[in-house]
Amino acid sequence: MPPSIIDCSPYRAELLALASTLPTVPRADLYAFFEDAKRLAERLPQELRDGLDDFNANGNLDGYLLLRGLPVEPDDELPATPTSSPAPEDRRLLNMEAMLCIIGGALGLLSAYDQGYGNRRAITVLHELYPTPEAHPLSGETSKIQLEFHTDLSHHARQPNYILLSCSRGDHxxxxxxxxxxxxxxxxxxxDEVRDYLFDRVFTRRYDAADPDATANVKTLYGDKDDPYVSFNRSFLTPETPQDIEAFDALSTALIKVTEPVxxxxxxxxxxxxxxxxxxxxxxxxxxxxKDRWLHRAYVRTDKNGQLSGGERAGDVVPFIPRR
Ligand SMILES: O=C(O)CCC(=O)C(=O)O
Ligand SMILES: [Fe+2]
Structure with missing residues (x-):
C-alpha cells in the first residue's frame, strides 16, 4: 500500500511556478480557473503525480493522503482569517487555494453540491472553513465542540469521492x-456476524429536520464485501431494531479505536x-x-460509484438526488 504522507517541500519552487500561471482572481471566472488548474495538474512533479494516481487507483490503508510542505504564503502576507462566507469575488488567489485546485484537478472534477435541504452557505466549489464567533460557545458548528464522525454528503446519490482540505492557518x-x-x-x-449484518443493510437518513418525508437510503457498509466502503453518521442514521443498534455500536467502536488525529x-x-x-x-x-484556523475545502468527483454520467465539467453544480 502506498504511504499516506508525501513531503512536498522539495517541490516548493516548482509548485509556486505552476501556481503563478493561474488567473490571479479565481472567482472572476471559476470554470476557466478550474480548467487551467486541471491542465497544470499534468505538469505536477512526477513523483507527486505518481503518488496521487496511485492513491486514486488503489487508496491506502489509512484512507487519506496528506501533502505537507506546500508553498503557503508567509503568515503576514495572508489576509485575516474570514469570519463570513462566501469569500469576496475579487479576492486574489491564495497559494493554498491554488494547491487545492491543481491537486483536485489531478484527482477528478472539482464540484459544487446542492445538498437538498437548502445549503447553509452559497453553493460553490470553493468552501472556506473557519470558526464562527456568533456560534460561540454552544453550537455544534463552533470550535468548542467536537465535530462528530460523519461521511460528507452521504445522503446524496452522487456523494463525492474526495474531500480536499488545504490549510492556510492552523489553530493557535x-x-x-x-x-x-x-x-x-x-x-x-x-x-463476521456484524459485517454480514451491516453489509447492504439500508438505513433511513433524514436530511431535512423540517421535512419528515425528506429521507435518503444509506448503507453503512457496501461495495466489495472484502474491502467495503463505509458511510457513517451517528446523529443522522436511524437504527431501528436492537440488532441494528448492536451492529451500529460495534462499527462505531471499531472506527473510534482506529481513529487517527491529523x-x-x-x-x-x-x-x-x-x-x-x-x-x-x-x-x-x-x-x-x-489568525484563527483557516482551511480551504473542495469536493472532487471521480468515475467511481456512479458519480459521473458523462459530459460533466469541473465547476459544475451537482443537482440534488437523494440516495436510494
Ligand atoms: O475542520 C475539519 O478538519 C474537518 C471539517 C469537515 O468535516 C469537513 O470539511 O467535511
Ligand atoms: Fe466533513
Missing part, C-alpha cells in the same frame, strides 16, 4: 486535529477518501484575532 494551540477513522483498519475488528498546519493539504473513512474534528479554542 495545535488542538484542532481532523479525526479520521479508516474502514480498512476497522474491518478486521468487526465480527493535525493540519499551514502548508498542509489533506485528501480524505470519503468512501473509506469517516471523519470529524477535535475541539479547539478560537481567539477571534484574525
Amino acid at each position: 494551540e495545535g488542538k484542532a486535529a481532523t479525526l479520521v477513522g479508516s474502514i480498512r483498519k476497522a474491518l478486521p475488528l468487526l465480527s 493535525l493540519l498546519t499551514r502548508g498542509d493539504l489533506l485528501i480524505i477518501d470519503n468512501f473509506r473513512i469517516t471523519h470529524g474534528r477535535a475541539p479547539f479554542t478560537a481567539r477571534w484575532d484574525g
Whole structure:
C-alpha cells in the first residue's frame, strides 16, 4: 500500500511556478480557473503525480493522503482569517487555494453540491472553513465542540469521492486535529456476524429536520464485501431494531479505536477518501484575532460509484438526488 504522507517541500519552487500561471482572481471566472488548474495538474512533479494516481487507483490503508510542505504564503502576507462566507469575488488567489485546485484537478472534477435541504452557505466549489464567533460557545458548528464522525454528503446519490482540505492557518494551540477513522483498519475488528449484518443493510437518513418525508437510503457498509466502503453518521442514521443498534455500536467502536488525529498546519493539504473513512474534528479554542484556523475545502468527483454520467465539467453544480 502506498504511504499516506508525501513531503512536498522539495517541490516548493516548482509548485509556486505552476501556481503563478493561474488567473490571479479565481472567482472572476471559476470554470476557466478550474480548467487551467486541471491542465497544470499534468505538469505536477512526477513523483507527486505518481503518488496521487496511485492513491486514486488503489487508496491506502489509512484512507487519506496528506501533502505537507506546500508553498503557503508567509503568515503576514495572508489576509485575516474570514469570519463570513462566501469569500469576496475579487479576492486574489491564495497559494493554498491554488494547491487545492491543481491537486483536485489531478484527482477528478472539482464540484459544487446542492445538498437538498437548502445549503447553509452559497453553493460553490470553493468552501472556506473557519470558526464562527456568533456560534460561540454552544453550537455544534463552533470550535468548542467536537465535530462528530460523519461521511460528507452521504445522503446524496452522487456523494463525492474526495474531500480536499488545504490549510492556510492552523489553530493557535495545535488542538484542532481532523479525526479520521479508516474502514480498512476497522474491518478486521468487526465480527463476521456484524459485517454480514451491516453489509447492504439500508438505513433511513433524514436530511431535512423540517421535512419528515425528506429521507435518503444509506448503507453503512457496501461495495466489495472484502474491502467495503463505509458511510457513517451517528446523529443522522436511524437504527431501528436492537440488532441494528448492536451492529451500529460495534462499527462505531471499531472506527473510534482506529481513529487517527491529523493535525493540519499551514502548508498542509489533506485528501480524505470519503468512501473509506469517516471523519470529524477535535475541539479547539478560537481567539477571534484574525489568525484563527483557516482551511480551504473542495469536493472532487471521480468515475467511481456512479458519480459521473458523462459530459460533466469541473465547476459544475451537482443537482440534488437523494440516495436510494
Ligand atoms: O475542520 C475539519 O478538519 C474537518 C471539517 C469537515 O468535516 C469537513 O470539511 O467535511
Ligand atoms: Fe466533513
